[in-house]
Amino acid sequence: MVSAPTTAVTTDLAVGAAPLLEVRGLRKEFGSRGLFGRRQRFVAVGDVSFTVERGEAVALVGESGSGKSTIARLLVRLARADAGEIRLDGVDVLATEPRGATLGYRRRVQMIFQDPFGSLNPAHSVAYHLERPLARHGRVAGGEGDRAALRDKAAELLGTVGLEPAREMLDRRPDELSGGQRQRVAIARALAVEPDLVVADEPTSMLDVSIRTGVLNLLARLKRERGLGILLITHDLASARYLGDRILVLYRGRVVEDGPAAAVVGSPAHPYTRALLGSIAEGGRLEMPTARRRDGHKGGAGCAFASRCDQAVAGCLEAEPGPRVVGDGHRARCFLYPDNLAGAARP
Numbered sequence: 001m002v003s004a005p006t007t008a009v010t011t012d013l014a015v016g017a018a019p020l021l022e023v024r025g026l027r028k029e030f031g032s033r034g035l036f037g038r039r040q041r042f043v044a045v046g047d048v049s050f051t052v053e054r055g056e057a058v059a060l061v062g063e064s065g066s067g068k069s070t071i072a073r074l075l076v077r078l079a080r081a082d083a084g085e086i087r088l089d090g091v092d093v094l095a096t097e098p099r100g101a102t103l104g105y106r107r108r109v110q111m112i113f114q115d116p117f118g119s120l121n122p123a124h125s126v127a128y129h130l131e132r133p134l135a136r137h138g139r140v141a142g143g144e145g146d147r148a149a150l151r152d153k154a155a156e157l158l159g160t161v162g163l164e165p166a167r168e169m170l171d172r173r174p175d176e177l178s179g180g181q182r183q184r185v186a187i188a189r190a191l192a193v194e195p196d197l198v199v200a201d202e203p204t205s206m207l208d209v210s211i212r213t214g215v216l217n218l219l220a221r222l223k224r225e226r227g228l229g230i231l232l233i234t235h236d237l238a239s240a241r242y243l244g245d246r247i248l249v250l251y252r253g254r255v256v257e258d259g260p261a262a263a264v265v266g267s268p269a270h271p272y273t274r275a276l277l278g279s280i281a282e283g284g285r286l287e288m289p290t291a292r293r294r295d296g297h298k299g300g301a302g303c304a305f306a307s308r309c310d311q312a313v314a315g316c317l318e319a320e321p322g323p324r325v326v327g328d329g330h331r332a333r334c335f336l337y338p339d340n341l342a343g344a345a346r347p
Contacts, residue, residue, distance in 0.1 A: 259330030
């Protein structure tokens with residue numbers, strides 16, 4: 001496992017100031033038609049809460065189907081939440097912008113998609129992908145009509161993400177670039193509108209191992225130098241540890257463990273987190289313990305992980321555990337630990 005950057009994160013937050021992003025009780029369900037036309041409901045995200053401060057990277061980690069990408073789409077308003085709050089600088093945007101994200105919100109919250117080639121139109125040049133958001137959001141003094149200023153700013157953005165010679169790169173099309181170069185263009189496009197928060201959905205999963213660290217280092221530098229808030233969506237705890245200041249582990253739409261990145265990776269408390277760490281040694285293949293599998297458990301009233309947990313006891317099948325403190329700022333939803341937050345507000 002690679003070592004994380006050692007540069008400390010600093011912010012200028014005043015005591016008591018609202019977080020850059022605060023998510024409260026976020027919930028999203030999907031419906032489908034089952035056997036005999038009976039409608040079924042699937043909870044993709046259930047009662048998820050967390051914060052992201054300025055200059056902080058928070059990693060959401062979990063296997064496929066855990067709800068990570070659904071949360072990302074809810075935050076950038078590509079999907080509508082069924083319940084909960086999304087607060088930006090203390091303002092609940094779901095209440096103030098019920099019809100969808102405004103241009104102002106989209107400027108402040110940008111997304112980097114998993115597939116850099118799919119997110120860039122192959123029919124257009126790199127310059128087009130960068131100049132369009134610059135013009136639409138008024139980031140160049142002369143506006144859309146000042147072509148020289150737009151091109152200068154686009155070249156500056158490419159330099160920021162380490163693509164040189166920048167002016168030569170502007171005239172290339174996505175299919176003329178490597179995967180790492182395309183992802184850097186996608187990052188430059190997100191930076192064009194000078195956002196406060198970037199939601200990065202598996203930004204390195206489609207890249208060669210040799211260039212993943214370069215992209216993560218770029219994001220770490222932007223976080224440090226610009227005070228950029230980053231929400232990293234990933235299935236890889238190694239990447240989460242490398243970039244993230246904090247890690248939230250998701251299982252079936254629930255946060256089962258959260259805390260400082262070093263604590264979650266170094267001293268994992270939840271059995272699911274330990275299984276995720278074990279999967280790194282298996283080349284990313286998630287192997288769950290089967291010694292005490294509860295095949296009859298449907299994940300309803302009890303802990304959703306009980307059917308796959310080798311440490312499950314009878315109580316795990318009867319009730320869902322609340323968060324329990326297992327270290328400084330480190331919590332896990334697991335009956336293996338005493339309920340030391342009884343009566344306190346749930347996250």
